[in-house]
Amino acid sequence: MPRFRPRTRTWSAVAALALAVTAAGISAGPASAADVNNVKNAGFESALSNWTCSANSGATVSSPVHSGAAALKATPAGQDSAQCTQTVAVKPNSTYTLSAWVQGGYAFLGVTGTGTTDVSTWTPDSASWKQLSTTFTTGSSTTSVGVYTHGWYGQAAYYADDVSVYGPDGGGGGDPAPTVPGAPGGLAVSGTTSSSVSLAWNAVSGATGYNVYRDGTKVTAVTGTSATVTGLAASTSYSFQVTATNSAGESPKSAAVTGTTTASGGGGGGGAVPRHAVTGYWQNFNNGATVQKLSDVPSAYDIIAVAFADATSTPGAVTFNLDSAGLGGYTVDQFKADIRAKQAAGKKVIVSVGGQNGTVSVSDPTSATNFANSVYSLMQTYGFDGVDIDLENGLNATYMSQALRALSAKAGSSLVLTMAPQTIDMQSTSNTYFQTALNVKDILTVVNMQYYNSGSMLGCDGKVYSQGSVDFLTALACIQLEGGLSPSQVGLGLPASTSAAGSGYVSPTIVDNALDCLTRGTSCGSFKPSKTYPDLRGAMTWSTNWDAKSGNAWSNGVGAHVHGLP
Structure with a gap:
């Protein structure tokens, strides 16, 4: 999200070039063990x-x-x-x-x-x-x-x-052939819910992947040093081991650890968020949009993301400082009281981490712990219901997942966890943002991808769609819907006005048409999903302030439509 002014960086997908390339036979592996x-x-x-x-x-x-x-x-x-x-x-x-x-x-x-x-x-x-x-x-x-x-x-x-x-060895002294890696060390349980156990371990030199075993049976393979095993029974203990792999083979199994799931009812995320919800970012700064107190935010918004928490000198840790001077003397006590009032009205207020200029690095176990502890401290200090991840300068899927699970363990099942990736971040399940969302799917509330400041992108059908159309919204949402996220975890993020972003603004009518296409199969453009997703969570906008600057046209139009979805 822009902190001070719209971003102009553009990502574009291009059609395939007609290139003639000569290729001999294809082989995926080394020629032989002696090579x-x-x-x-x-x-x-x-x-x-x-x-x-x-x-x-x-x-x-x-x-x-x-x-x-x-x-x-x-x-x-x-x-x-x-x-x-x-x-x-x-x-x-x-x-x-x-x-x-x-x-x-x-x-x-x-x-x-x-x-x-x-x-x-x-x-x-x-x-x-x-x-x-x-x-x-x-x-x-x-x-x-x-x-x-x-x-x-x-x-x-x-x-x-x-x-x-x-x-055959040409005698030039090339790199040696890989050897079977050693067994991973440091395997530990990093989090549990009633249906999952999260694991983390130390990296192994020369390894290109890891296999995870539950009670002696391989259950998943990953490239990073963490994994979440799902589909488990509540209040049940399981034994886990991990091996390291590369092209030379698989290591011996690690020492076993035991993970015990919580009782039924733990985890799940979302709290009392409505089935169809509208998210709006509230600006803790004045950049030309309408300056608001939280109490000024219209009731159409179900989740209010306070933008933004800032990095500290401690790796991974964040803090929040209310810009009282920039917000016309808005005091911390008033801010806290307004959070409580919104919650009493059934709304959720969360703190957003990142933004266009925000850089928070969670890249190792220590910074992951610092992130979880600092966000939880902000939740206790201000009364926030959860956190929004809006890191537009990259994130580490392994350690951000660990951080969010540690936060969930502290905050409990009422934690509201949202994300706001850019379009390029959700083009493939191998992207770190998409990986993070899938890693924490069992505690994730919604991913509100930013369908703006983007340029043309590929849809789930492999075709290129131009920003600012119904097809752009529906065909890109389809990637998330077919890539592993639940419909209830997918929202459409759009700017509230032409001033709110460098590009990508569409009228509330276009947003409503896209919502209808995805949930009802009506009002589609040239792209029509193979099925409907009536549980789609809803929509998000940057920002409540820019919405107010335009007479709340976005929340009046889209808000009512979201709440009327099937």
């Missing part, structure tokens, strides 16, 4: 050592990574395709498997100088890590080949990691 990876610095752990990128287009980043602590980010510009190359030693008359993991914009992987047929493979833009793989055979006198990755002109940056040329 080696002949690529040096294959995971970019030593920055760009052994790699050369055109026009200074390459750099290493710590996120996103497929494995290890680094990956390549290469950014095309103008007539440069951001090509990064390495000369790899090989043996003559030998067959090799070339592969790499890529993410982001259009990504190409290929090899030159084989002495036979040079090959390549590619993928259009991908929101999650995807493996590219092909094979090639060297000629009778070939002792080295050129391996390359590149993007496409004018497209977004691409990421690459774990590049490999598996086959």
Whole structure:
């Protein structure tokens, strides 16, 4: 959400390019146990050592990574395709498997100088890590080949990691083949509800994933160092173990821990939030919108998100400071009294963390604990019903999930937990925001994705839809609805006026049509969902202040419509 002025950053999806690429046979794994990876610095752990990128287009980043602590980010510009190359030693008359993991914009992987047929493979833009793989055979006198990755002109940056040329040892001293990782340590129960147990453990060097076992049976596989096992019986004890995995195999099981679910009725989230609810952000600052006290917020709003809590010097911790001067002398005592009055009227008041300029880093167990403790302290101090996660500068799914579960354990089943990701954050279930939402699904109230400041995006049918249309709202909501969230956990987030966001404002009528399309199957545009979702939670706006500036046109129009949904 904008703190002071609308954002102008734009994310756009593009149609597929008609590109002719030659590809040999596809193989997903190493050639044999005796083969080696002949690529040096294959995971970019030593920055760009052994790699050369055109026009200074390459750099290493710590996120996103497929494995290890680094990956390549290469950014095309103008007539440069951001090509990064390495000369790899090989043996003559030998067959090799070339592969790499890529993410982001259009990504190409290929090899030159084989002495036979040079090959390549590619993928259009991908929101999650995807493996590219092909094979090639060297000629009778070939002792080295050129391996390359590149993007496409004018497209977004691409990421690459774990590049490999598996086959006979060419004598160039490439990275060693992976070995089976060791067993995870530090396995512990991080939270429980009546139907789930949350686990966390220490990272294992060389691991690319982890398997979770319940009473000796594998129940899930994850890439991070936490997991939530669901579908459990209330008031029941279970034994859990974890193993680490990579392409070389699976580690021994960790030491077992016991997790006991709570009695029936615990957890669940949402409290007394209405079946169909309207969420509005209330601004704790003056940016040209109408300055309000909480008591001024119209009754159409069921959840009021106070924007924003701020980061402190303690990692992960947040605080809240009422801008009394900017709000015309609004005192803390009045603010607390207004929260109680809203709650007495059946409303929920929560504190929002983040915003356009808000940066809160929850990236390890300590900062996760600090986050949970500080938010719970704000709930006790001001009487907030819960928290909204509106971190637009990235979040760590593993540790934010841990933090929210720790908060839930403190606050109990009445906790209201909402999220406000950007459109790009919910394009794929592999995105960290989407992962976080799914990780805490059993305590999550609603995800109000921001359908603005976005540009064109892909819908669940793979087609590109323009911002500001009924199709944009319904086809993107479909991704969440089909990606694992319950309809009651999906809301449509829109600006209250043209002044509230850089782009994406639609009239209340368009919002109402989208709600009807999703819940009733009526008033749809060209996209029509395969089924209806009558339990859809509702809608959200930025902000109650901008709504007031426009005579409350948004809440008057959308509010009544939400409350009249089936």
